[in-house]
Amino acid sequence: MNKKTPRKGRHGFKKRISDILKVEKPDAALDKLDRLSTPKIINVLFSLLYDLDQEIKWPAVTLMGKMVAKIADSNMEAARIIMRRLMWNLNDESGGIGWGSPEAMAEILSRHDVLAGEYASILISYARRDGNFLEYEMLQQGFLWGIGRLAGVRPLLIQDASRYVVPYLKSTDPIVRGLALWTLGQMDIKELNLNLEELLKDNSKVQIYMDPDLKTFRIKDLAAEALNKYR
Numbered sequence: 001m002n003k004k005t006p007r008k009g010r011h012g013f014k015k016r017i018s019d020i021l022k023v024e025k026p027d028a029a030l031d032k033l034d035r036l037s038t039p040k041i042i043n044v045l046f047s048l049l050y051d052l053d054q055e056i057k058w059p060a061v062t063l064m065g066k067m068v069a070k071i072a073d074s075n076m077e078a079a080r081i082i083m084r085r086l087m088w089n090l091n092d093e094s095g096g097i098g099w100g101s102p103e104a105m106a107e108i109l110s111r112h113d114v115l116a117g118e119y120a121s122i123l124i125s126y127a128r129r130d131g132n133f134l135e136y137e138m139l140q141q142g143f144l145w146g147i148g149r150l151a152g153v154r155p156l157l158i159q160d161a162s163r164y165v166v167p168y169l170k171s172t173d174p175i176v177r178g179l180a181l182w183t184l185g186q187m188d189i190k191e192l193n194l195n196l197e198e199l200l201k202d203n204s205k206v207q208i209y210m211d212p213d214l215k216t217f218r219i220k221d222l223a224a225e226a227l228n229k230y231r
Contacts, residue, residue, distance in 0.1 A: 017044045018051075021059040025212055029059065030066050042067065042082060046089075049100025057100060058209045065107030072112050083108065083119055090126065090134065099138060102126060106146025110153045120150060120157040127164040137173040144168060144176065145209065148183030155187070162187045169199065174219060178206025181222040190230050199223035 020029050033041050045067070048060035072079035086105050089098035105123050109116040125131030126143040134140060147165060151158050165187075168180035181199065202219035209215075 013040060014044045014047065017041065018048065018056055021048070021056055021063065026059055026062040026066055029063055030070075033063075038067065038071065045104075046085070049104055054207075054209075054214055058214065059212075061100065061103045061107050061209075062211050064104045065111045068108045069111035069115070072115055076114065079108075079112070079115060080118075083115065087122065090132070090139070097136065097139070098134075100142065102134075102139060102142035102146045103149075106143075106149045110149055113154075116150070116154050116157055120154070123147065123150065124158060124161045124164060127161070127168070137171070137176055140168065140171070140173070140176050141179055144179040144183050148179065148186045151183065151186035158187070162189050166194065169194075169196075174202070174204035175206050177202070178204065178217065178219045178222060179208065181219060181226060182206070182208055182217070185222065185226050185229065189226075194226070194230075196223040196227055200227075 017033070020032055024032060042064070045060050045064045048056055049064070051057045051060065068079050068082050071082070083105065086098075086101045086108075088094050089096055089101045091098075102123065105119065109120055109123065122132070123143060123146055126134045126139070127147065134143060144165065147158055147161055151161075162184060165180050165183050168176050169184075171177050171180070177199070181196075184194070200220050200223045202223070204219045205216055206219060206222075207214045207216050
């Protein structure tokens with residue numbers, strides 16, 4: 001019996017965090033969780049990044065960003081340890097897959113300028129064939145969303161990343177294609193002279209998280225918007 005108690009305790013704590021994320025917006029969730037153990041909450045959020053329920057995963061991404069940025073303000077090394085843990089999750093040697101880690105990294109970087117300066121190039125490296133390339137399409141979806149998220153708030157840090165995003169427009173995965181289009185739409189891509197004619201016929205749909213909502217777009221509409229923006 002004694003051996004089962006800690007597991008039940010961990011499960012109960014995780015469920016408590018999940019329930020809060022499902023009903024509260026991230027700011028309200030942060031207020032509710034502020035009195036609890038920060039390391040325990042961070043550990044739960046790591047596990048929730050893998051959750052298939054998008055109504056749990058994405059609030060967990062947002063809350064991770066808010067909490068780690070707050071940690072960094074008082075203890076930068078503790079925040080760097082969390083960043084290194086996210087990076088380790090994406091390393092082949094970790095033995096895991098790292099679902100949700102690129103998104104969490106980007107959300108943290110979007111909320112803290114010092115961490116952004118230190119780690120933005122690493123986030124971009126996951127898109128690079130000559131860098132820390134991630135071959136799984138679900139991870140590609142993650143870093144593409146992450147680069148787009150960072151582009152919206154720190155454009156100078158990712159201004160040279162567009163050339164690494166362009167190849168993903170030809171992905172066989174419609175979500176990857178759609179996220180690549182959306183991400184390029186967050187950047188200044190006038191100089192790229194993109195040929196988006198094929199994508200103007202693409203009826204595939206993609207969901208994109210824009211805190212606090214998941215929004216659905218047709219790829220052909222994203223392509224038309226990009227063409228209109230940079231004609």
